[in-house]
Amino acid sequence: MSGLARSGARVLVFVLICAPACAPRHDATEAWPVTGTVLSVDAARGQAVIAHDEIVGLMPPMTMPFRFENPQELLDLEAGDRVAADYVSVPGIGPCLRGVTKLVQEPAQPPP
Ligand SMILES: [Cu+2]
Secondary structure, X not given: OOHHHHHHHHHHHXXXXXXXXXXXXXXXXXXXXXXXXXXXXXXXXXXXXXXXXXEOOOEOOEEEEEXXXXXXXXXXXXXXXXXXXXXXXXXXXXXEEEEEEEOOOXXXXXXX
């Protein structure tokens, strides 16, 4: 094995061992996809109460207030809207929803 190949192998071993262990957990760029139903909107406080579905790997379904990274997105929402967003942690804001979009409502079931 040449010296160059040996050092290359050493780098590869380092990357394989270190990369998973050194990956930061719950850093600012981590985004958890979340969907849910808006129960109420509090634009003055920049948040909405949302009954969210399971956030896989993070939270079971529950009803809780969410702050919005962009409070402008609250202006377009009302109780009953289905929404999708990313749950992120932003320095200066904390945990909040990013990129909130309204989901198209499924047509109501016809009465039996
Ligand atoms: Cu929750």
